[in-house]
Amino acid sequence: MAATIYYFTGTGNSLYVAKKLGEKMDNSKLISIAIAIQQNDIELSETAGIVCPIYMHNIPLIVVDFIKKLKQPNYFFIVFAGGGELGGCLNETKKLCDSQQLELSSLFNIKMPSNYTPYGCPSESEQQKDFNDANAKIDEIAQVINSQEKVIEKNNTGFIRTYIHPGLLYKLGYKYINVMDKSYLADENCNGCAICQKVCPVNNITIEAGKPVWHSHCQQCYACLQWCPKEAIQFGDKTIGIQRYHNPFVKVNEIIKSTK
Numbered sequence: 164m165a166a167t168i169y170y171f172t173g174t175g176n177s178l179y180v181a182k183k184l185g186e187k188m189d190n191s192k193l194i195s196i197a198i199a200i201q202q203n204d205i206e207l208s209e210t211a212g213i214v215c216p217i218y219m220h221n222i223p224l225i226v227v228d229f230i231k232k233l234k235q236p237n238y239f240f241i242v243f244a245g246g247g248e249l250g251g252c253l254n255e256t257k258k259l260c261d262s263q264q265l266e267l268s269s270l271f272n273i274k275m276p277s278n279y280t281p282y283g284c285p286s287e288s289e290q291q292k293d294f295n296d297a298n299a300k301i302d303e304i305a306q307v308i309n310s311q312e313k314v315i316e317k318n319n320t321g322f323i324r325t326y327i328h329p330g331l332l333y334k335l336g337y338k339y340i341n342v343m344d345k346s347y348l349a350d351e352n353c354n355g356c357a358i359c360q361k362v363c364p365v366n367n368i369t370i371e372a373g374k375p376v377w378h379s380h381c382q383q384c385y386a387c388l389q390w391c392p393k394e395a396i397q398f399g400d401k402t403i404g405i406q407r408y409h410n411p412f413v414k415v416n417e418i419i420k421s422t423k
């Protein structure tokens with residue numbers, strides 16, 4: 164069985180999951196969604212799936228665009244490698260697949276360490292627990308996919324965090340994700356190294372006069388903020404003094420290679 168695993172990642176968690184999943188599946192290939200979308204080149208195998216984060220209880224915008232370009236594989240799966248709360252993702256994925264006449268075979272949720280810095284950085288022991296649990300869950304998911312079973316995971320959030328909270332977030336935040344980069348700034352610690360530009364999956368950053376400039380087609384993946392070696396990027400005043408997070412098993416070069 165040939166399988167293609169498409170992934171979108173900012174801070175490495177989804178790449179971590181995609182790589183581990185790929186190791187457990189026969190004849191699998193990993194493809195970056197950021198690159199596939201730029202090249203408008205979407206090859207499909209009989210089994211194909213997506214691994215991606217969750218943003219604001221929803222599917223990352225670039226992944227929505229990608230799903231709209233997908234043709235139906237024999238077996239189609241999605242793995243959310245977010246901070247653990249499916250929220251509105253289950254309903255939104257079903258709605259999107261219905262509108263595209265795509266049959267979703269399986270949907271899974273893996274809790275990874277949260278990269279949403281305004282809420283703080285997960286401690287090392289919290290991260291370790293997440294990785295241990297994630298590794299066990301990846302084994303289970305690989306078995307399901309290899310045997311072509313169909314499993315749609317149940318939502319793990321209550322009514323308010325599945326309907327009310329996402330409903331508000333979609334109106335007040337999610338719709339405006341692209342332009343939320345107006346809150347980013349590089350402080351006096353910036354040394355002009357351009358790593359932020361290189362890790363951006365959508366070429367939303369240029370370096371001008373030695374500092375990053377954002378261009379309003381942001382995905383809110385937090386790659387720039389989290390991979391900056393000087394911790395110089397702030398999101399307004401919400402990230403000042405908070406420890407940064409990126410997946411400790413993924414190297415910055417792997418992220419750069421996933422972007423272009």
Ligand SMILES: Cc1cc2nc3c(=O)[nH]c(=O)nc-3n(C[C@H](O)[C@H](O)[C@H](O)COP(=O)(O)O)c2cc1C
Pocket residue numbers: 171172173174175176177178215216217218219220221244245246247248249250275276277278279280383384385410
């Ligand atoms: C702007 C933003 C919003 C987020 N919203 C959610 C959310 O609603 N639910 C959730 O479970 N995780 C949320 N997260 C956490 C990420 O989905 C999670 O850390 C994910 O594993 C990051 O994946 P990556 O390392 O592949 O980029 C959010 C992260 C960011 C940066």
Ligand code: SF4
Pocket residue numbers: 349352353354355356357358359360373374375390391392393394395396
């Ligand atoms: S990665 Fe950080 S230090 Fe390097 S240019 Fe960007 S903001 Fe400046």
Ligand code: SF4
Pocket residue numbers: 173344359362363364365366367368377380381382383384385386387388
């Ligand atoms: S500007 Fe930063 S947060 Fe926005 S898409 Fe690029 S790397 Fe991600």
